[in-house]
Each structure stands twice: as structure tokens, then as C-alpha cells.
Amino acid sequence: MTGHPALVFRANYFGDPAASQALAALLDDTFGIDVTILDRLGGPDPTGVPFAWFDASGTCIANISAFSIPLVINGLFTRAAGLQSGAVRPEYRGQGLFRSVMESALDYCDSEGFEAVVLLTDKPALYERYGFRVLPQHRFEGSPPTGGRMSTTRRLDMASDSDVTFLRRLLNARRPVSDRFAPLRQVEMFLFNAALMADIRLDLLEEAAAVIAWQWGEDGTFELYDVAGARIPALADILASLQIDPPKIRVHFAPDHLDWGAEAVADAGDMVLMLRGSEGLLPQKPFALSPMAEF
Numbered sequence: 018m019t020g021h022p023a024l025v026f027r028a029n030y031f032g033d034p035a036a037s038q039a040l041a042a043l044l045d046d047t048f049g050i051d052v053t054i055l056d057r058l059g060g061p062d063p064t065g066v067p068f069a070w071f072d073a074s075g076t077c078i079a080n081i082s083a084f085s086i087p088l089v090i091n092g093l094f095t096r097a098a099g100l101q102s103g104a105v106r107p108e109y110r111g112q113g114l115f116r117s118v119m120e121s122a123l124d125y126c127d128s129e130g131f132e133a134v135v136l137l138t139d140k141p142a143l144y145e146r147y148g149f150r151v152l153p154q155h156r157f158e159g160s161p162p163t164g165g166r167m168s169t170t171r172r173l174d175m176a177s178d179s180d181v182t183f184l185r186r187l188l189n190a191r192r193p194v195s196d197r198f199a200p201l202r203q204v205e206m207f208l209f210n211a212a213l214m215a216d217i218r219l220d221l222l223e224e225a226a227a228v229i230a231w232q233w234g235e236d237g238t239f240e241l242y243d244v245a246g247a248r249i250p251a252l253a254d255i256l257a258s259l260q261i262d263p264p265k266i267r268v269h270f271a272p273d274h275l276d277w278g279a280e281a282v283a284d285a286g287d288m289v290l291m292l293r294g295s296e297g298l299l300p301q302k303p304f305a306l307s308p309m310a311e312f
């Protein structure tokens with residue numbers, strides 16, 4: 018393996034608290050994101066396997082982490098891995114360290130038998146050389162459906178330990194939010210994203226036992242980010258239960274379980290979703306990865 022003579026390569030080091038802290042420092046310095054808030058939410062993803070270079074003082078210089086993210090794509094279960102936390106300290110860039118951790122991570126994904134590897138990036142050119150291709154994403158826009166059935170709701174609070182525990186249980190037993198493309202299970206990133214999104218509302222529809230992750234957008238648009246539950250209520254029932262009448266709806270995942278007609282609008286954001294896997298795994302219909310599952 019190519020590397021830096023003064024650095025030590027380590028894989029699968031999450032059992033070592035000092036090394037995990039060194040990765041948290043690299044991610045904070047690179048992206049300004051504090052991953053240690055996951056500790057309060059029940060801990061990091063137990064499937065995570067990091068690949069990294071450390072210097073002699075234990076500073077994490079370069080890293081990428083793989084984790085399991087079982088997906089539903091085109092209605093079929095797909096054993097997929099995700100890659101996240103890819104970073105190299107500025108003074109060590111351009112020396113092949115990222116390529117070395119990427120190659121280790123992809124070897125691991127292949128040897129574990131993952132059918133697909135997915136990642137989110139604003140630098141797609143960096144990943145094309147490893148066989149990743151961009152999956153275009155969409156948003157789904159339309160008018161609010163009417164005539165929904167109302168049920169009682171309760172707002173969850175990410176600052177409450179009992180609400181976080183409740184949410185974990187629900188996320189572990191959820192139905193994928195879409196059959197076109199959605200994680201089957203994605204607990205940690207949902208909680209992490211929910212804790213970071215200042216304006217997100219998490220409203221439990223008590224009868225359906227489903228949590229609606231949403232917020233108000235510009236001009237009163239209802240921005241629906243995710244629905245987590247064993248049952249997914251129709252959009253009309255969601256609006257009736259929340260007792261709101263927005264002029265416009267924008268859904269950030271394919272709304273095939275929402276019983277609602279919408280127009281798919283191409284997403285023009287900088288972050289793109291990429292997949293490495295066979296042609297047959299490409300989503301056949303417009304879709305989006307829920308913002309609550311972004312990693």
C-alpha cells in the first residue's frame with residue numbers, strides 16, 4: 018500500500034477511544050461538524066469501519082469510513098455500503114493518501130460482498146475513477162391533497178432522552194419511505210441530522226405511529242423530509258393531522274407511498290449521490306435520498 022513514511026495505517030479502530038477522538042478532530046477541522054454529538058444520541062453507527070493514516074502523536078491525517086446501509090432500490094432489497102468522513106489534512110494533500118484509504122475501503126466493501134457502494138459528494142470527479150456514477154435526484158412538488166383523516170399528534174424533542182429512545186425504536190422498525198430508493202434502516206444519521214437541523218419539526222402521528230420530519234419553506238411551502246414508521250400515512254392524512262393548509266408541497270423523497278400526484282423536479286444542488294454497482298441497480302424512476310438519511 019502506498020502511504021507516507023512517517024504515518025501509520027489503521028483500519029477498524031473505532032474500539033480505540035483516542036483514535037475515534039482523533040477522527041472527530043479531523044472532521045471538525047475539515048468540515049466544521051462535531052460528530053461527538055452522536056454520543057448523546059446512542060452512539061455512532063455500530064457497522065462503521067474506518068480506514069485511516071495517523072501520525073506518531075496520534076493525530077488523524079487521512080480517513081474514510083465505510084458503514085452498512087441496506088437499501089431498497091426499484092422495490093428490491095440491496096446490500097449496500099456507504100462511505101463517509103473522507104478527509105485529508107491540508108498539509109498532507111496531493112500525496113495519494115486519499116487514494117490509499119479509498120482503495121482499502123473499497124477492497125473491504127468488495128470482500129464483504131456489498132452489491133453497491135454509495136456516497137454523497139460535491140466533488141464527483143474525485144470518485145468517478147473508482148467506478149462511481151452520479152444518480153440524478155429529484156424533488157416532488159404539487160398542491161396539497163384534501164379530505165385527509167385527522168389523528169392526534171405529539172411533537173418530539175431531540176433534547177429529550179426519552180423522545181430520542183422512542184425515535185430509535187421507531188427507526189429500527191420502519192418501512193422504507195419509498196420503494197424506488199430508500200434506506201431500509203438508517204438510525205444514526207436520522208438522529209444526527211435531526212439534532213443539527215435547527216428548523217426541523219418531528220411530529221408523531223399517534224394512530225399510525227409514524228414520525229413526520231418536516232419544516233416550513235419559503236412562502237409557506239410544506240417541506241416534507243421523511244416519514245419514519247411501520248406504516249406510512251397518506252399525505253392528505255398527514256396534513257389533516259398537522260392541521261395545516263399550505264399553498265404548496267415539496268417532498269424530498271419519492272412519494273410512492275403517499276397517495277399523492279406530484280411533479281418530479283430535477284435537483285440542482287451541489288451535493289450529488291453516487292453509486293458504484295451493476296447497471297441493474299440504477300433507480301428506474303425519479304427518486305431522492307431523504308435529507309434525514311444524508312451522510
Ligand SMILES: CC(C)(COP(=O)(O)OP(=O)(O)OC[C@H]1O[C@@H](n2cnc3c(N)ncnc32)[C@H](O)[C@@H]1OP(=O)(O)O)[C@@H](O)C(=O)NCCC(=O)NCCS
Nearest residue numbers: 103104105110111112113114115116137138139140142143
Ligand atoms: C479531497 C481530498 C480528500 C483529496 O485528498 P488527497 O490526499 O489530496 O488526494 P490524493 O492525493 O489521494 O488524490 C487522489 C486523486 O484524486 C484527485 N483529486 C484530489 N482532489 C480532487 C478534487 N477536489 N476533485 C477531483 N479530483 C481530485 C487527485 O488529483 C488524485 O488523482 P490521481 O490519482 O490521478 O493522481 C482532500 O483534498 C480533502 O480532504 N478535501 C477537503 C474535504 C473533502 O472535500 N473531502 C471529500 C468530501 S466528499
